[in-house]
Amino acid sequence: MKKYFICCLIGYLPFLAFSQDEKQTNEGVFVFPDSLKSLIPINKQSLLRDVDVIFNSRMAYNSNFLEGNHTLSAFNVNQLRFEIKGKIHDKVYFRFRNRYTREPIPGNLDNISRSVDMAFIRLDLSPTTNLSIGKVCADWGGYEFDFNPIDILTYNDVIEYADNFLVGVGISHTFADKKNSLSFQVLNSRTKTYEEQYGSSSPPSISASEYPLALVTNWRGSFFKGKLETTYSYSFFNEAKGANMNYFAIGNKFNAKNFVLYYDFQYSDEDLDRKGIVSDIINSQYQYAAQDVLYVENWVMAEYLITPKINLLMTVMNSNHSWKGNPDSNGSSKLSTSYGLISTIQYMPFKDMNIRFYLAYTARKYDYTGYAERTFGVKDYITGLFGIGFVAPLLVL
Structure with a gap:
């Protein structure tokens, strides 16, 4: 089936439209009718054995914080x-x-x-x-x-x-x-x-x-x-x-x-x-x-x-x-100077599939020098991000 899916992806088709006379075998595998033609010539289809199609994905429910105060929680396709x-x-x-x-x-x-x-x-x-x-x-x-x-x-x-x-x-x-x-x-x-x-921000001398x-x-x-x-x-x-x-x-x-x-x-x-x-x-x-x-x-x-x-993962930067x-x-x-701390717990339920469910908190601090605060009016601040979701390079074909 891999060759048919790749044909559709190359043609930017959203789905495969099977004809009405398709049937399913006892093993649960669809048998394609003769009327369904491949977009790629038969003599070229051996190339598809060496082609991978991957959806690199990370999706989560994220909660954002500023100076310790909650600002927004929402589902996000990161x-x-x-x-x-x-x-x-x-x-x-x-x-x-x-x-x-x-x-x-x-x-x-x-x-x-x-x-x-x-x-x-x-x-x-x-x-x-x-x-x-x-x-x-x-x-x-x-x-x-x-x-x-x-x-x-x-x-x-x-x-x-x-x-x-x-x-x-x-x-x-x-x-x-x-x-x-x-x-x-x-x-x-x-x-x-x-x-x-x-x-307009280009210096005149450059x-x-x-x-x-x-x-x-x-x-x-x-x-x-x-x-x-x-x-x-x-x-x-x-x-x-x-x-x-x-x-x-x-x-x-x-x-x-x-x-x-x-x-x-x-x-x-x-x-x-x-x-x-x-x-x-x-x-x-x-x-x-x-x-x-x-x-x-x-x-x-x-x-x-x-x-x-x-x-378990811990990142300091x-x-x-x-x-x-x-x-x-x-x-x-x-x-x-900016600082970051990311603590993460991952759960990997499948031996044969690289999908990881995670719970993580990211803390960032932005610390300005006294000179920068006095001269440019900037102020220190702290952000936080709590997320629960999954991450996976989904090899679909």
């Missing part, structure tokens, strides 16, 4: 990303993933909807080397970004405010020991043009670059029989003429029998404030995007499998926001 991927040739692989919880607005730089996470083909140049072309996931280091988005209830600030999926090309090579790999990507630095991204490109390199390693894994990266973004971004991400994963510990360090030094966090803080006094800003983050997640069906280019000689470069 994540719904449709994915189809697989091999269409011995050396050609494709992947497409679309996010239905984001507006489908095309970027005027890359000409593809921002709701599309990935749309690329991968060519296997050799058993250890491959080339990817299209809209890809920027190969940043760190495990927070490596996770399927449905598994991260709340992102730390750098990943939350970054353009994570960009159009370009990339090459990856796995070394002979199969424990280390190296990748290199050349990508657009944004999904939008400079004018659309910054608009203009758009003719080559808004990003270079990303990543090294992944495995040590001590897999007990320690790493994913480290360096990225250089040409944001505008004379305005670049240097981004370092260091991810570490420690594996034990039923326990996994992750630690990420993120460092983003930006000549022009791409994340916009510092610019939002100072906009009461400065109409332009901040120049010479720095974001430094730490992210730790511990995961402990109590029983085969019960999993912080992000520091600094304005190194502050023109106030008596001012401070450090403007704010």
